[in-house]
Amino acid sequence: MKIGITCYPTYGGSGVVATELGLELAERSHEVHFISYSQPIRLTEPLPNIHYHEVVVTRYPLFEYPPYDLALATRMAEVAEIYELDLLHVHYAIPHSVSAMLARQMLACDHARIGRRLPYVTTLHGTDITLVGSDPSYLPITRFSIDQSDGVTSISEYLKKQTFDVFEVKTPIEVIPNFVNCDLYHRTAAAMQHRTEYAKPNEKILVHLSNFRPVKRIPDVIEIFDRVQKEIPSRLVLIGDGPERSRAEWLAVKKGIHNKVEFLGKQDRVHEKLPVADVMLLPSELESFGLAALEAMACEVVPIATNEGGVPEVIDHGKTGFLANVGDVDTMAKYAIELLSDEAKLKQMGKQARASAQARFCATKIIPLYENFYRGVLARSS
Numbered sequence: 001m002k003i004g005i006t007c008y009p010t011y012g013g014s015g016v017v018a019t020e021l022g023l024e025l026a027e028r029s030h031e032v033h034f035i036s037y038s039q040p041i042r043l044t045e046p047l048p049n050i051h052y053h054e055v056v057v058t059r060y061p062l063f064e065y066p067p068y069d070l071a072l073a074t075r076m077a078e079v080a081e082i083y084e085l086d087l088l089h090v091h092y093a094i095p096h097s098v099s100a101m102l103a104r105q106m107l108a109c110d111h112a113r114i115g116r117r118l119p120y121v122t123t124l125h126g127t128d129i130t131l132v133g134s135d136p137s138y139l140p141i142t143r144f145s146i147d148q149s150d151g152v153t154s155i156s157e158y159l160k161k162q163t164f165d166v167f168e169v170k171t172p173i174e175v176i177p178n179f180v181n182c183d184l185y186h187r188t189a190a191a192m193q194h195r196t197e198y199a200k201p202n203e204k205i206l207v208h209l210s211n212f213r214p215v216k217r218i219p220d221v222i223e224i225f226d227r228v229q230k231e232i233p234s235r236l237v238l239i240g241d242g243p244e245r246s247r248a249e250w251l252a253v254k255k256g257i258h259n260k261v262e263f264l265g266k267q268d269r270v271h272e273k274l275p276v277a278d279v280m281l282l283p284s285e286l287e288s289f290g291l292a293a294l295e296a297m298a299c300e301v302v303p304i305a306t307n308e309g310g311v312p313e314v315i316d317h318g319k320t321g322f323l324a325n326v327g328d329v330d331t332m333a334k335y336a337i338e339l340l341s342d343e344a345k346l347k348q349m350g351k352q353a354r355a356s357a358q359a360r361f362c363a364t365k366i367i368p369l370y371e372n373f374y375r376g377v378l379a380r381s382s
């Protein structure tokens with residue numbers, strides 16, 4: 001199949017999922033065309049079957065808000081026509097779903113060189129539904145573009161339910177969970193050699209990975225680590241960047257623990273960094289899935305997260321990780337201290353986390369679900 005993929009390329013898990021999906025589809029001999037304003041962050045080198053088409057947004061003094069969604073729709077239609085795409089797959093409804101809807105209409109009209117129907121699939125990821133999409137200024141058009149989609153998927157049962165409850169959409173939604181490349185994300189002896197770059201041999205490593213938005217509750221990460229380091233010799237490694245970073249840096253300074261906390265900033269090759277850790281902290285206000293926790297689990301890193309949204313669909317409390325209420329930093333710290341004090345339990349839970357990631361969320365299991373979904377959409381559209 002020839003598939004156009006659109007996502008937010010540089011920021012957040014939906015872009016990561018879209019990029020990894022494109023890479024996996026290309027590996028399976030599909031032709032993948034990324035259409036976006038910038039090269040997706042995990043697309044670091046030229047690869048067979050992968051193409052990237054930049055969306056250029058012309059600036060003009062009259063445009064206080066340059067119309068990216070229109071430029072995107074134009075580029076989608078253009079790429080679809082030139083490269084004869086079979087379908088578009090957009091990640092994150094706003095505004096990508098609206099642009100895809102326009103592109104579909106443009107291609108069906110008489111002006112198009114090959115007038116035909118270009119189906120589009122919308123994948124819902126999280127705040128496109130739970131925050132941004134339910135804003136009154138976006139809700140009606142988001143609902144419309146979801147309902148107009150030729151196929152809709154969501155990354156968790158939780159998000160599917162939210163979409164029906166908040167948006168009252170009529171179109172069916174198929175849950176296709178997020179996935180991880182289990183061959184790439186795993187703990188190897190070579191990866192473990194890098195542990196010494198972050199900690200002394202007697203120290204444990206806690207890790208956090210996110211885009212540092214308020215929803216991630218980064219100060220809670222520091223609070224939890226502060227409690228842990230008082231009991232267990234340990235270090236905290238934070239991967240990513242965003243608006244809450246400096247607040248967290250100052251909090252670490254204020255608590256006198258900044259020499260035990262390392263902010264790595266945005267990183268490529270996350271799969272090489274995660275396996276060095278023992279525990280991942282993910283104390284988010286809300287996660288409709290929690291991709292970072294899954295990536296950690298695949299690397300035998302035990303996640304300690306909040307019991308919100310779709311996270312309980314990923315983490316089995318007490319077996320593959322721990323769950324606590326939002327803001328309950330004492331309980332999350334208690335779980336970390338107990339686990340890090342018991343080497344056998346730490347190892348056992350790490351193995352169970354990996355086994356669960358492999359059994360339920362490996363790319364080898366999930367990508368065929370997308371391929372089947374596309375086939376169904378194409379069959380219905382022809």
Ligand code: GMT
Nearest residue numbers: 012013014125126127287288289290291
């Ligand atoms: O919805 C968002 O906040 C943005 C989105 C992103 O681009 O990071 O995150 C969501 O999608 C991820 C990938 O599917 C999920 O793993 C995250 O749980 C989800 N974030 C939230 O629900 C807050």
